[in-house]
Amino acid sequence: MPKIKVEKKSRVHNEVVKQGILFNKDFGQHILKNPMIITNMVEKAAVLSSDTILEIGPGTGNLTMKLLEKAKKVVACEVDPRLVGELQKRVCGTPFQTKLEIKVGDAMKSELPFFNVCVSNVPYQISSPLVFKLLLHRPFFRCAVLMFQREFAMRLVAKPGDKLYCRLSVNTQLLARVDLLMKVGKNNFRPPPKVESNVVRIEPRNPPPPINxxxxxxxxxxxxxxxxxxxxxxxxxxxxxxxxxxxxxxxxxxxxxxxxxxxxxxxxxxxxxxxxxxxxxxxxxxxxxxxxxxxxxxxxxxxxxx
The missing domain is CATH 1.10.8.480 (Helicase, Ruva Protein; domain 3)
Incomplete structure (x- = not known):
C-alpha cells in the first residue's frame, strides 16, 4: 500500500509572504503602498529642507524615500532587523544614504532623538503610548502627521458629547491641536489590515497649559x-x-x-x-x-x- 504524503502546515505565525518579505502582523506590519497617500502625508507635514524627520516603523521604506527627497535628515526607528536590511538596500549607493539614520529597536523603550517633524504609518498597537511619548518629548517638535486605525483617530478628535469622547480625547486635546486629514481604505496596505485608517495632524501646544x-x-x-x-x-x-x-x-x-x-x-x-x-x-x-x-x-x- 503506497504511503500518503501529508504536507505539514507552515509554522509562520501571523505572517504573510509578499515579494519575498514575511510581514509580521504582531509588529503591526501593514506596509503603505499607495504613492498618492504617501505624497499627501509628506505635503501635509510641510517638510522643510532643513528639517530632521522622525519616522516610527518605516517598513520597506516607501514613505522614507519620499521624506528623504524633502528633508535634511530622516531618523527611522525599526524594530524588525529584516526590514532594516530592506531599507538599507534601498538607499545604498544613492545620495540618500548619508541622509538616513536607522535606529534598530523598540522606539517605545528608548528616548526619542531630536526631530522637527514626525511622519509615520504607525504600528497600531503602539498608537496611544506613542502619541503621549511624542507630546511629552522635549524640545517641542513642529507637528506630527500620523496614520492610525480609524476609531483611534476619531477618539483623538472627539468633542464633548460625542459617543467616542473619552480620556484619550481630553488628554490629547489638552496638549495638542489635532486635525483629521484624510481617510485611508484597507486596500492601500500590503497586507490589508482588518480596519480602515485615518491620517491625523498633531500640533503640540507650546507652551503647554500650566497645570500639574x-x-x-x-x-x-x-x-x-x-x-x-x-x-x-x-x-x-x-x-x-x-x-x-x-x-x-x-x-x-x-x-x-x-x-x-x-x-x-x-x-x-x-x-x-x-x-x-x-x-x-x-x-x-x-x-x-x-x-x-x-x-x-x-x-x-x-x-x-x-
Whole structure:
C-alpha cells in the first residue's frame, strides 16, 4: 500500500509572504503602498529642507524615500532587523544614504532623538503610548502627521458629547491641536489590515497649559470611569472619598495644618461642589477648560488627586 504524503502546515505565525518579505502582523506590519497617500502625508507635514524627520516603523521604506527627497535628515526607528536590511538596500549607493539614520529597536523603550517633524504609518498597537511619548518629548517638535486605525483617530478628535469622547480625547486635546486629514481604505496596505485608517495632524501646544499633570491624570482617570454620572454622584462614592481624605490629610500634615476632630471629607466635598455650581457636570460633556476649572477649584481647597 503506497504511503500518503501529508504536507505539514507552515509554522509562520501571523505572517504573510509578499515579494519575498514575511510581514509580521504582531509588529503591526501593514506596509503603505499607495504613492498618492504617501505624497499627501509628506505635503501635509510641510517638510522643510532643513528639517530632521522622525519616522516610527518605516517598513520597506516607501514613505522614507519620499521624506528623504524633502528633508535634511530622516531618523527611522525599526524594530524588525529584516526590514532594516530592506531599507538599507534601498538607499545604498544613492545620495540618500548619508541622509538616513536607522535606529534598530523598540522606539517605545528608548528616548526619542531630536526631530522637527514626525511622519509615520504607525504600528497600531503602539498608537496611544506613542502619541503621549511624542507630546511629552522635549524640545517641542513642529507637528506630527500620523496614520492610525480609524476609531483611534476619531477618539483623538472627539468633542464633548460625542459617543467616542473619552480620556484619550481630553488628554490629547489638552496638549495638542489635532486635525483629521484624510481617510485611508484597507486596500492601500500590503497586507490589508482588518480596519480602515485615518491620517491625523498633531500640533503640540507650546507652551503647554500650566497645570500639574499628575493631578490632572488623577482627576480625569477618576471621572471617566463613570463618564455619564454627575460629579456630585461620583464624589459621593466611599472609595473615592477615602482616597481624597487620605490625600487631604497628607497635604495638611506637609503644611503643618491640624485638622479638627470633627472633620468630614464628604461634607467638605459637597460644600465645594454646591458653592461652585458644578454638581451637574458630567465628564462626557466637559471640555478641556471645564476639567481645568474643576481641578483648580479642588486644588485651591487642598483637595488633591495624586
Amino acid at each position: 499633570f499628575k493631578e490632572w491624570d488623577g482627576l480625569t482617570r477618576m471621572l471617566f470611569v463613570r463618564k455619564n454620572k454627575t460629579l456630585s454622584s461620583i464624589f459621593r462614592q466611599a472609595p473615592i472619598l477615602a482616597n481624597l481624605e487620605k490625600n487631604y490629610r497628607i497635604n495638611a500634615s506637609l503644611n503643618n495644618q491640624t485638622l479638627p476632630p470633627e472633620f468630614d471629607m464628604k461634607l467638605k466635598i459637597e460644600e465645594i461642589i454646591e458653592r461652585e455650581k458644578i454638581s451637574d457636570y458630567r465628564s462626557r460633556t466637559m471640555d478641556v477648560d471645564d476639567f481645568i476649572k474643576v481641578l483648580h477649584i479642588f486644588n485651591t481647597e487642598g483637595v488633591h488627586f495624586a
